[in-house]
Amino acid sequence: MQPIKGPSVTKPFTQISMDLITDLPPSDGYDAILSIVDHGLTKGIILTPTRKTATADDIAEMLIDKVFSKYGTPQKIISDRDPRFAAKSMQRLYEKLNIKPAFSTAYHPQTDGTTERYNQEIEFYLAVYTSRNPNTWRRALPMIEFVHNTKQSST
Numbered sequence: 001m002q003p004i005k006g007p008s009v010t011k012p013f014t015q016i017s018m019d020l021i022t023d024l025p026p027s028d029g030y031d032a033i034l035s036i037v038d039h040g041l042t043k044g045i046i047l048t049p050t051r052k053t054a055t056a057d058d059i060a061e062m063l064i065d066k067v068f069s070k071y072g073t074p075q076k077i078i079s080d081r082d083p084r085f086a087a088k089s090m091q092r093l094y095e096k097l098n099i100k101p102a103f104s105t106a107y108h109p110q111t112d113g114t115t116e117r118y119n120q121e122i123e124f125y126l127a128v129y130t131s132r133n134p135n136t137w138r139r140a141l142p143m144i145e146f147v148h149n150t151k152q153s154s155t
Contacts, residue, residue, distance in 0.1 A: 013071035015039040017078035017115040018063070018085065021122060022052045027138040034062050035122060037115050039078065044149045045118055047141045056087035063093075073097045078115070080104050121148065 013036075021033040030049035038044045048062045067074070077094070079085040081103050094101050122144060129140035 010041070011071070012040060012042045012044065013038045013067055014041075014074050015076045015078070016067065016074045018059075019080060019115050019119060020050070020052075020054075020082065021119055024126070024137055025134045027135050030138050033122070033141070034059060035115065035119055036063070036067060037118050039076075039114060042149070043114070045122070045145055047122065047145055049138045049141060054084070056084040056089045059084055060090060060093050068097075073099055076100045076102055078102045078104070118148070 015038075017037045017039055019035050021035055022031070024031050024033065027049070030051055032050050032052045032054065034048040034050050034054070036046040036048070046066050048066050050058065050062065054062075063077075077099055079101070084090070086101070086103065091101075093099070125144040125147065126137050126140060129143060130137045
């Protein structure tokens with residue numbers, strides 16, 4: 001299985017991936033994170049607190065609010081086969097905004113290795129920043145974004 005490759009891009013967040021980090025301890029009413037990764041220029045991340053029960057419509061709203069409104073619509077969105085990412089409402093959003101969805105193969109999440117690696121990094125940072133009080137992870141997200149987005153890239 002080969003990693004999903006994309007076109008060369010000239011602006012941030014033209015090709016992104018998204019994934020949910022779930023089963024976190026409750027923090028300010030949230031128990032999950034929508035992790036969005038720029039697969040193009042910056043390799044930057046956007047972390048949005050959410051709930052494990054978030055619907056496809058909730059995820060679409062987060063994408064519009066956190067990505068599309070700031071960077072424009074991406075050409076491509078890579079995700080796993082979570083039913084919410086492939087829901088009819090998401091398909092309509094992709095079609096209306098001319099976004100190409102790409103889904104990783106079932107039982108082969110390393111197809112999107114970048115997002116999986118970054119999620120492990122995020123979980124490590126969450127453990128470090130919230131070691132004394134795990135229920136404060138939501139407040140640590142801006143610092144985790146900052147640390148990741150300002151560190152020297154190895155690529």
